[in-house]
Amino acid sequence: MEDDLINKLFDESWSYSRRKDIIGNLKTINYDIIVIGGGITGAGVAREAAMRGLKVALIEMQDFSSGTSSRSSKLAHGGIRYLANFELKLVREATTERNWMRNHMPHIIRPIPFLFIDWEDGKDSKLLIKIATTLYDVRSDWFSNFKNYKKHKWYPPEKVFELEPEIRKDGNNGGAVYYDNNMDDARITLEVLKEAVIRDADIINYCEVTDYIKEDDHIKGVICKDLENDVDFQVKGKLVINATGIWTDDQVENYPDDIPEPVIRPTKGVHIQFRRKDIGNEMATIIRSITDDRAFFVLPREEHTIIGTTDTDYKGDLANPYCTKEDAEYLMKSVKHYFPNANVDFENLVSTYAGIRPLVMQKGKAESEVSRDHLIFWSNDKLLTITGGKYTTFRKMAEDLLEEIADKGLFPGIGRKKGFSKKMLKISLEKDEWESLSKTFEVNLDNDILDHIYRQYGRGAMEILKIISETASLGQRIDSENAFILGEVLYSLRHELTLHLIDVFCRRTEMAIKIDHRNQSQAAKKVAELMAKEYSWSDEKKQNETNDYLDYIKKTVSFI
Ligand SMILES: Cc1cc2nc3c(=O)[nH]c(=O)nc-3n(C[C@H](O)[C@H](O)[C@H](O)COP(=O)(O)OP(=O)(O)OC[C@H]3O[C@@H](n4cnc5c(N)ncnc54)[C@H](O)[C@@H]3O)c2cc1C
Numbered sequence: 020m021e022d023d024l025i026n027k028l029f030d031e032s033w034s035y036s037r038r039k040d041i042i043g044n045l046k047t048i049n050y051d052i053i054v055i056g057g058g059i060t061g062a063g064v065a066r067e068a069a070m071r072g073l074k075v076a077l078i079e080m081q082d083f084s085s086g087t088s089s090r091s092s093k094l095a096h097g098g099i100r101y102l103a104n105f106e107l108k109l110v111r112e113a114t115t116e117r118n119w120m121r122n123h124m125p126h127i128i129r130p131i132p133f134l135f136i137d138w139e140d141g142k143d144s145k146l147l148i149k150i151a152t153t154l155y156d157v158r159s160d161w162f163s164n165f166k167n168y169k170k171h172k173w174y175p176p177e178k179v180f181e182l183e184p185e186i187r188k189d190g191n192n193g194g195a196v197y198y199d200n201n202m203d204d205a206r207i208t209l210e211v212l213k214e215a216v217i218r219d220a221d222i223i224n225y226c227e228v229t230d231y232i233k234e235d236d237h238i239k240g241v242i243c244k245d246l247e248n249d250v251d252f253q254v255k256g257k258l259v260i261n262a263t264g265i266w267t268d269d270q271v272e273n274y275p276d277d278i279p280e281p282v283i284r285p286t287k288g289v290h291i292q293f294r295r296k297d298i299g300n301e302m303a304t305i306i307r308s309i310t311d312d313r314a315f316f317v318l319p320r321e322e323h324t325i326i327g328t329t330d331t332d333y334k335g336d337l338a339n340p341y342c343t344k345e346d347a348e349y350l351m352k353s354v355k356h357y358f359p360n361a362n363v364d365f366e367n368l369v370s371t372y373a374g375i376r377p378l379v380m381q382k383g384k385a386e387s388e389v390s391r392d393h394l395i396f397w398s399n400d401k402l403l404t405i406t407g408g409k410y411t412t413f414r415k416m417a418e419d420l421l422e423e424i425a426d427k428g429l430f431p432g433i434g435r436k437k438g439f440s441k442k443m444l445k446i447s448l449e450k451d452e453w454e455s456l457s458k459t460f461e462v463n464l465d466n467d468i469l470d471h472i473y474r475q476y477g478r479g480a481m482e483i484l485k486i487i488s489e490t491a492s493l494g495q496r497i498d499s500e501n502a503f504i505l506g507e508v509l510y511s512l513r514h515e516l517t518l519h520l521i522d523v524f525c526r527r528t529e530m531a532i533k534i535d536h537r538n539q540s541q542a543a544k545k546v547a548e549l550m551a552k553e554y555s556w557s558d559e560k561k562q563n564e565t566n567d568y569l570d571y572i573k574k575t576v577s578f579i
Pocket residue numbers: 055056057058059060061078079080081082083084085086087088089090091092093094095096226227228229262263264265266286287288289328373374375376377406407408409410411412
């Protein structure tokens with residue numbers, strides 16, 4: 020059974036060539052639940068429901084995780100700064116979920132040390148930092164099966180300068196080192212979706228839910244538009260779940276009395292990337308803006324450093340937020356203050372991205388004070404909505420939703436013990452297993468490439484090695500500065516319902532943020548060539564796909 024599920028990950032049934040068959044199923048099957056939205060929230064719900072034996076459909080109008088779930092700070096974290104708002108329950112939930120993720124997705128969740136400094140003229144005193152980091156450890160480990168990676172430790176200034184040589188020395192009173200994790204948000208969403216696919220869920224992208232099918236005023240299905248072919252079709256099911264993040268209000272027709280209308284307060288957060296050598300940071304640092312005292316992160320990500328995020332109310336196009344010159348300058352100014360030798364200017368900027376938070380409305384609160392807790396509510400027409408929350412708490416959110424459904428008695432026998440879905444993802448692979456298995460392939464790849472494919476694809480990395488052992492040229496780098504290779508693109512085309520060039524760059528890999536924007540055109544041409552061959556694209560289609568992606572990149576750095 021376990022092996023069957025693992026084999027299903029690689030049987031090519033969730034690929035572009037099978038898209039018609041998936042839509043065929045959606046048109047004919049009467050599902051237990053239909054999930055609208057293929058971000059991490061919808062993916063988590065689909066996984067949890069399929070694991071409890073329900074027949075699931077999931078419909079996503081863009082590519083999977085195109086909304087907020089590919090645009091986060093990419094941290095599986097407990098949210099240490101929520102302690103300042105006394106959100107102890109949320110921190111307990113997020114730290115314990117973080118620990119579950121690290122233990123059950125070991126290839127893609129990577130612990131990193133965070134430095135939290137007591138600055139002479141700063142808001143965070145030694146006492147406050149010690150209380151926060153102690154609480155952070157205690158909240159995660161108390162009665163938990165999966166413990167924190169390491170406990171925090173306080174260091175005097177001399178030791179801090181040893182650990183982080185480029186950090187500002189003036190007014191530095193020492194600091195604590197605590198641990199959270201780097202992750203790849205878009206890839207985890209895909210792997211969570213696959214957990215449902217291998218349990219017979221039908222999951223589709225580029226299909227928009229445009230209306231509901233109703234019987235006696237109760238929703239019993241959805242009307243969809245296949246945006247690739249401009250064709251409408253119906254999907255029927257017993258229960259429809261709205262997991263559309265920042266689009267939540269577009270789906271709700273009837274609000275219960277205790278839910279504000281609109282329920283979502285969208286706020287924008289941007290990130291900017293540099294080569295790590297241009298900042299020289301060894302670990303992650305939490306710093307406060309010298310403009311307005313807001314906390315944000317300087318995050319190491321292999322050879323790069325991600326800086327972010329901002330938090331500002333947003334009224335623009337939800338699907339297409341971008342970093343502005345003001346956003347970038349706001350972040351760069353403070354990084355230069357705390358890392359006085361850093362080369363952070365527009366000349367050295369590698370890339371930017373922006374995302375919108377699905378915060379649940381709380382009137383009278385500043386953006387950063389709004390709770391990150393999630394919300395589940397029924398509408399009179401029996402639409403069930405789940406929204407808000409954190410990426411890191413996706414499993415707990417899904418568990419709460421399924422327990423709500425179980426309590427209503429809609430599907431007998433689906434109730435489970437708390438934590439039932441804290442299981443290993445089938446794609447997960449321990450490092451030592453990878454090290455012995457990868458040696459059985461005759462391939463000639465540099466170590467950074469081997470590390471990269473393991474970290475991103477887990478067990479899938481073995482499929483990539485298979486591809487390269489058959490065609491050595493697919494082991495070629497796409498960009499000389501990075502470890503991305505053509506073989507991983509082919510893997511994604513065959514196993515991950517990948518339709519467009521932009522999907523490959525933004526959501527199957529991190530090429531959109533790690534390849535310098537000046538080198539994107541060359542990289543796009545190489546990948547377009549491979550996709551054209553695999554999908555039999557015409558020259559015109561290949562050119563259009565390339566133009567669409569490069570237009571996006573242009574907008575991410577339009578202010579330079
Ligand atoms: C800047 C920023 C940094 C963050 N950093 C972190 C972090 O480091 N760690 C963390 O834990 N959390 C973080 N978060 C929060 C986290 O990213 C979000 O809570 C999470 O991604 C929300 O996921 P979601 O699935 O609810 O929404 P989304 O990912 O937006 O998914 C909703 C999906 O619904 C689809 N949809 C909408 N309408 C329809 C329709 N009619 N038909 C079909 N599909 C539809 C959309 O296309 C979209 O893909 C961050 C958020 C932001 C903005």
